[in-house]
Amino acid sequence: MKAFITVLLAVLHGGAGLAILIVSSWFIAACAVAPVNFNYMLPAVVIRALALIRIGSGYAHMWVGHKHLLQLTSLLRVQLFERLFAAQIRQRSEEVEALASHTEAIAAVWVGWVSQQASAVLMLVVSAVTLLVLDIPFAGWTIALGVIWLVIMAALCMQGLTLVKIQVLQEHEFREQSDVVLGSVAIWHLKTVQEQLAQLPSAQTLWETETSQQRLTLQSLWVFQGLAWALMLVIIYLAIHTQLEGEGGNPLLLVVPMLLLSAGDWLGRSFNGQPALNRYVQGKQALKTLPVDPLQLTDAVPLSSTLTLTGFGSVNLPEQKVTAEFDASGLYLVGGPSGAGKSQLLQAVSGLVACHGQRLCDGNAPGDGLIEGWLYLEQQPVILAATLRHNLTLGRDFSATQLNDVLSKVGLAQLNDPGEWLGPGGRVLSGGERKRLGIARAMLIQSPVWLLDEPFEGLDGAAVSQLVALLQQKAATRLIIIASHVYPAELQCKDTLILNPPS
Numbered sequence: 001m002k003a004f005i006t007v008l009l010a011v012l013h014g015g016a017g018l019a020i021l022i023v024s025s026w027f028i029a030a031c032a033v034a035p036v037n038f039n040y041m042l043p044a045v046v047i048r049a050l051a052l053i054r055i056g057s058g059y060a061h062m063w064v065g066h067k068h069l070l071q072l073t074s075l076l077r078v079q080l081f082e083r084l085f086a087a088q089i090r091q092r093s094e095e096v097e098a099l100a101s102h103t104e105a106i107a108a109v110w111v112g113w114v115s116q117q118a119s120a121v122l123m124l125v126v127s128a129v130t131l132l133v134l135d136i137p138f139a140g141w142t143i144a145l146g147v148i149w150l151v152i153m154a155a156l157c158m159q160g161l162t163l164v165k166i167q168v169l170q171e172h173e174f175r176e177q178s179d180v181v182l183g184s185v186a187i188w189h190l191k192t193v194q195e196q197l198a199q200l201p202s203a204q205t206l207w208e209t210e211t212s213q214q215r216l217t218l219q220s221l222w223v224f225q226g227l228a229w230a231l232m233l234v235i236i237y238l239a240i241h242t243q244l245e246g247e248g249g250n251p252l253l254l255v256v257p258m259l260l261l262s263a264g265d266w267l268g269r270s271f272n273g274q275p276a277l278n279r280y281v282q283g284k285q286a287l288k289t290l291p292v293d294p295l296q297l298t299d300a301v302p303l304s305s306t307l308t309l310t311g312f313g314s315v316n317l318p319e320q321k322v323t324a325e326f327d328a329s330g331l332y333l334v335g336g337p338s339g340a341g342k343s344q345l346l347q348a349v350s351g352l353v354a355c356h357g358q359r360l361c362d363g364n365a366p367g368d369g370l371i372e373g374w375l376y377l378e379q380q381p382v383i384l385a386a387t388l389r390h391n392l393t394l395g396r397d398f399s400a401t402q403l404n405d406v407l408s409k410v411g412l413a414q415l416n417d418p419g420e421w422l423g424p425g426g427r428v429l430s431g432g433e434r435k436r437l438g439i440a441r442a443m444l445i446q447s448p449v450w451l452l453d454e455p456f457e458g459l460d461g462a463a464v465s466q467l468v469a470l471l472q473q474k475a476a477t478r479l480i481i482i483a484s485h486v487y488p489a490e491l492q493c494k495d496t497l498i499l500n501p502p503s
């Protein structure tokens with residue numbers, strides 16, 4: 001509904017502009033030949049009223065149109081979030097681009113293109129019909145103007161859409177290359193500046209395609225304006241030399257030439273709207289081809305269940321064949337030298353990586369995929385560039401007291417400002433602090449199963465003792481499996497599983 005009001009307001013805005021042109025051109029001409037008792041008041045009032053309508057409808061068009069644009073953009077973004085929510089992230093930069101600009105480009109088509117074209121078509125039709133009905137000299141020539149506009153617009157659309165296809169491919173390639181370069185950020189300092197520069201993908205071709213689109217729009221506008229002027233010159237020639245002898249004083253003779261003279265003004269916006277259509281098509285295309293692999297989830301697993309592994313292992317380690325039983329609560333240790341496959345095993349248990357062998361929960365196979373609600377704490381917990389609160393809550397609702405409580409339990413009482421910014425551009429946490437922040441997250445999430453990857457790494461003796469006491473207490477009500485090559489003396493486990501490195 002709002003989209004249609006936007007279009008109507010754009011039409012009103014354009015129509016008022018056109019009416020001002022027609023009335024004022026007639027008024028100027030009429031003044032030149034007006035008799036002494038000519039009433040200047042009425043046309044002046046009409047022009048003023050039209051100007052007010054033009055200004056008012058222009059602002060209203062922006063108000064309604066942009067409000068609608070914002071609503072539509074947020075709706076599209078929510079839909080996109082829903083698609084990405086349970087998906088594996090493969091092309092991070094493409095997903096960011098999709099959220100940041102493709103949804104906006106799709107939403108903007110009503111304001112940017114549809115309303116401009118509707119306004120142009122209606123102005124052309126209304127002016128042609130009005131001039132024909134009023135029998136204004138040369139009225140039929142406005143039809144020729146309409147045909148010229150239509151042909152140039154169609155050609156512009158076709159060329160623009162061809163360029164869009166090229167642009168989508170170029171953008172995809174550029175983003176893939178950028179992802180590769182950004183992925184190697186950790187070793188940039190090891191390279192010379194020349195090596196780094198040589199690696200950077202060039203945006204030159206993208207930029208060239210973008211500018212050729214703008215050039216095309218401008219060229220179309222100039223061709224249209226040129227042909228409109230040519231029509232006007234023909235009319236003037238005809239008026240002077242052939243058809244209208246004896247009618248030289250008729251001020252209505254000027255109406256159609258004035259219309260043609262200013263054709264670029266009242267129809268130019270329709271050409272300028274073309275990039276909005278291109279971006280719309282590009283956005284649609286890009287969202288359609290966005291690589292989204294849905295995350296596979298298992299069937300629902302009881303909140304508290306035993307875990308039985310038989311010949312089980314990560315698909316990345318075909319020789320890994322673990323057979324073990326875990327109660328629904330208690331602390332278990334998975335040990336073994338570095339590279340033995342401890343992290344891979346925990347990730348396979350949680351379903352983060354595909355597995356082989358059998359995984360039973362309470363004696364039932366939940367199927368392949370991620371077990372919802374089970375927590376895997378990475379070896380190096382990810383710290384988001386966000387506030388401490390967001391890093392802890394991950395979008396859930398917790399009170400400040402709950403946050404302070406878990407922070408002091410994991411030995412991070414020094415982080416006492418939930419609004420403090422962490423990560424790049426903010427407070428940088430040490431390796432041990434990251435680890436403890438990860439544990440704090442786990443404590444808030446209340447997961448029935450904790451799979452902790454090297455939780456003691458980077459912690460000093462006192463911190464290890466504090467963490468062991470905490471885990472011991474939490475293991476009373478949940479299953480905790482720790483993968484570690486450090487075995488704190490005070491750790492009391494129900495069982496220990498030692499993995500051997502692959503031969």
Ligand SMILES: Nc1ncnc2c1ncn2[C@@H]1O[C@H](COP(=O)(O)OP(=O)(O)OP(=O)(O)O)[C@@H](O)[C@H]1O
Binds near residue numbers: 317338344485
């Ligand atoms: N995505 C993967 N694809 C293929 N092989 C992998 C993958 N991830 C890890 N591996 C291999 O699996 C083996 C075990 O890795 P894993 O990280 O599980 O060892 P770990 O026992 O946790 O070692 P550490 O104690 O050093 O963390 C390694 O040889 C590694 O190369």
